[in-house]
Structure formats: structure tokens, C-alpha cells
Amino acid sequence: MKTSLVCGLLAALALCTLPAAAQPTTWPTKPVRVIVPFPAGGQADAVVRYYMTKTEQALGQPFVVENKPGASTLLGTQEAARAPADGYTILYNMTAIVSNPVLLTGVKYDAFKDFVPVHRTYESFAxxxxxxxxxxxxxxxxxxxxxxxxxxxxxxxxxxxxxxxxxxxxxxxxxxxxxxxxxxxxxxxxxxxxxxxxxxxxxxxxxxxxxxxxxxxxxxxxxSGSRRMSLLPNIPTFKELGYQGIGNESFAGFFAPAATPPAIVEKLHRELTRISELPETRERMAALGLEPSPATSTTAFLAMMRRANDEWIGNRSAVDIKPQ
Known part of the structure; x- marks a missing residue:
């Protein structure tokens, strides 16, 4: 009896000492910053604001979009990398999150050490x-x-x-x-x-x-890409026409600072996945020339990021483009 009581008290104490951000039942308890390294009014901005409006309605706190364009998305991405990993700052970005450290000099973040993937929102086509x-x-x-x-x-x-x-x-x-x-x-x-x-x-x-x-x-x-777009099915891919390395792995989605509690990442992942599956979302995305990605786990998203990273390392070696 005493042993059970002691174990129960220890478990309760451990829960109470967790920071509020680490408790998925309470997060979020205040506004969440959403850093978007693209200009306001563009395609990416429209997608983020739609998803964040739906997220606010479901989770009961404001998700405040902050546009931080510049330097090929580096300004906003580097700011997100330095943010506290408490669940109150998230980043929206595209394949550039992995390609920039490969292609550009002076990049002050590591896509795999400084971030964790939260939700693959759509595939980015060129x-x-x-x-x-x-x-x-x-x-x-x-x-x-x-x-x-x-x-x-x-x-x-x-x-x-x-x-x-x-x-x-x-x-x-x-x-x-x-x-x-x-x-x-x-x-x-x-x-x-x-x-x-x-x-x-x-x-x-x-x-x-x-x-x-x-x-x-x-x-x-x-x-670009490994498959034709369902919205524009008559356009062949470079890959099927015999050209390699042209965006076979590409994505757009949400990320969080690396040490963000996994419970928060999972809670936000589930909510964003739910939004992607709404008929309204498909209609909104189609109007922008986009289509939501199939449901993708965070583990699968991370694997996609690694494949994209390897692809861009190969592209950098294949083409001699000098940084400016």
C-alpha cells in the first residue's frame, strides 16, 4: 500500500515539474509565432494563413504569422533556429531548408540539428x-x-x-x-x-x-518532381523525359526548433493533417495551383528531407554555379 502511494506521488510530482509547453493537454496556453520566410500576399503566405486560421479555431490560441522574407529564406529560417524550443515558435519553409546549407555560404543553421519536421503540407513543383x-x-x-x-x-x-x-x-x-x-x-x-x-x-x-x-x-x-501533378496532368516530368536530379524530392511544410517537446510536435502534426484532409482545403489549394500532400508521418518527412539533402549535394557537384 505504501509502495503504491509513494509511486503515485512520485509520478504526480514528475508531471507537475514538466514545463507547461511539454504537456500536450495544456499546449498552447498563449499565442504561437509562425515564421514565414516569404513575402506577405504570395502563394506560400496564403497557404500558411489558411492553415493557421483553422489551427486557431481548433486549439483556441492565436497562431500569429510573421513574414520574414530575405536572403533566399535564410533570414526567417535562422531566426526560427534561434527561437526557444518551447512550442511557441514554428517555421514554414520549403525544400530550401535543406538546399540552402548545401548551396549557399554563411548559412547559420543545420536543417537536421536545429529543426524537427512537423507536417509536410504540399509538394513544391517548378x-x-x-x-x-x-x-x-x-x-x-x-x-x-x-x-x-x-x-x-x-x-x-x-x-x-x-x-x-x-x-x-x-x-x-x-x-x-x-x-x-x-x-x-x-x-x-x-x-x-x-x-x-x-x-x-x-x-x-x-x-x-x-x-x-x-x-x-x-x-x-x-x-520537377517524381510524378506528374494531378492538377496539371498533361505536363510531363523532367525525370520521365530523361533528365535527372531536377527536384525529385521537394516539399513545403511546417518545422519546429529541434528540442521542441515531441508531444507538442505530435499534437500539431495531427491537427495539420486533419486540416489537410478537409474538402475545403483541397478546394483552397487547387485554386492556388497546389494539392495537399498525402498523409505523411514526421519520420517519413524526415527521411524525405535527407533524400532531398543528398540530391542537392549531387546537384551542387554536377553544376558549377558560383555563390554571389
Whole structure:
């Protein structure tokens, strides 16, 4: 009897001495910061704000989105890495969380030591597109035309050393092309130049293809990833066309500082997974040219991050792009 009483008291004492953040039944008890290293008003921002509104409704505390764009997502990501691991700061990011430490110099975080994955929200696709009045209607005809042209084809991306920059240079190397890279500060500034034909090609998002592709103002040729998009099933992948390493592993999702209590990570994972499975979510995502990822455990998400890391190490070795 005494032994049982003592054990019970010890168990209760242990529970009471846990920090509040480590108790999933009480978390969250105050607002949660959600760092988004992308500008307000864009595709990523819209996704995060939708998910956080639903999360607030379910968990009863504000999830406050803080946009921290800059330096290819480094500013916001590094701030999240330094945040207390108490469950009150989370990060939204894409494959850049693993590719940046591989591709860029001076990165002040380790994707695997400083973060844990919480929820894979959707797969991030990159699409090579040409102007709508271009005579090329397939990747094969684009490659043939670029080889025959007197001047190197000019292509636009969202920045020097970005994943889209690497994707086109990987294509060029494997196809035997010489092309001229024109970097832009984001996707929006390059769209007018693509539509007008000042660019012969560009890497664009699925939302841009939905907006400008349906009426023929741009022509998509190929998409990154290991499978075709269900929303845009007529666009072949680079991989099926014989080009390797072009975004076979890509993702967008939520992360937490590495020492965040596992119970909190699991609670948030379950809630975000529930939101992904709502019919409303599929409708909202489809309007943005996106589709929610299939339910993915945090362990499987971590394995995907490691595969993406290995892929980007290979890409860095395959293409000589000097940091600026």
C-alpha cells in the first residue's frame, strides 16, 4: 500500500515539474509565432494563413504569422533556429531548408540539428515554361531550337543560386545547351518578361501556369518532381523525359526548433493533417495551383528531407554555379 502511494506521488510530482509547453493537454496556453520566410500576399503566405486560421479555431490560441522574407529564406529560417524550443515558435519553409546549407555560404543553421519536421503540407513543383507565342510545344522541341539558335536562349528564375537556377543548368548540362541566366527578385517580376517574349523560358510555379497557361499566354514544357501533378496532368516530368536530379524530392511544410517537446510536435502534426484532409482545403489549394500532400508521418518527412539533402549535394557537384 505504501509502495503504491509513494509511486503515485512520485509520478504526480514528475508531471507537475514538466514545463507547461511539454504537456500536450495544456499546449498552447498563449499565442504561437509562425515564421514565414516569404513575402506577405504570395502563394506560400496564403497557404500558411489558411492553415493557421483553422489551427486557431481548433486549439483556441492565436497562431500569429510573421513574414520574414530575405536572403533566399535564410533570414526567417535562422531566426526560427534561434527561437526557444518551447512550442511557441514554428517555421514554414520549403525544400530550401535543406538546399540552402548545401548551396549557399554563411548559412547559420543545420536543417537536421536545429529543426524537427512537423507536417509536410504540399509538394513544391517548378515548371519550365515558354511564351505562348513560342513555336516550341515540348521540351524536346525547345532543346532542339535552343541548340540551333545563333544566340544562347535567355531564361529567368527567382534568383542566382536558387533551386530553379540549378534546375535549368542541370537541364542545360544534360542536354548539351548553353543558356543565359537572368535572375529576378521573385517570380512576379519575371512574368511580364516571359509573357512578352523578352525571356525565351522561365521557371514558374503551378499557380502561374494555371493563371496564364489556360488561355495560352504561356506554354508549360516540363515539371520537377517524381510524378506528374494531378492538377496539371498533361505536363510531363523532367525525370520521365530523361533528365535527372531536377527536384525529385521537394516539399513545403511546417518545422519546429529541434528540442521542441515531441508531444507538442505530435499534437500539431495531427491537427495539420486533419486540416489537410478537409474538402475545403483541397478546394483552397487547387485554386492556388497546389494539392495537399498525402498523409505523411514526421519520420517519413524526415527521411524525405535527407533524400532531398543528398540530391542537392549531387546537384551542387554536377553544376558549377558560383555563390554571389
Amino acid at each position: 515548371i519550365l515554361a515558354v511564351p505562348g507565342n513560342s513555336p516550341t510545344r515540348s521540351l524536346g522541341s525547345f532543346v532542339a531550337a535552343a541548340k540551333a539558335a545563333r544566340e544562347p536562349a535567355a531564361y529567368g528564375t527567382t534568383g542566382h543560386g536558387s533551386s530553379s537556377h540549378y534546375f535549368v543548368e542541370l537541364l542545360a548540362k544534360q542536354a548539351g545547351l548553353t543558356m543565359t541566366h537572368i535572375p529576378y527578385k521573385g517570380e512576379s517580376p519575371l512574368i511580364p518578361d516571359l509573357l512578352s517574349g523578352r525571356l525565351q523560358a522561365a521557371i514558374v510555379s503551378s499557380a502561374t501556369v494555371k493563371q496564364f497557361g489556360e488561355d495560352g499566354r504561356i506554354q508549360p514544357l516540363a515539371v
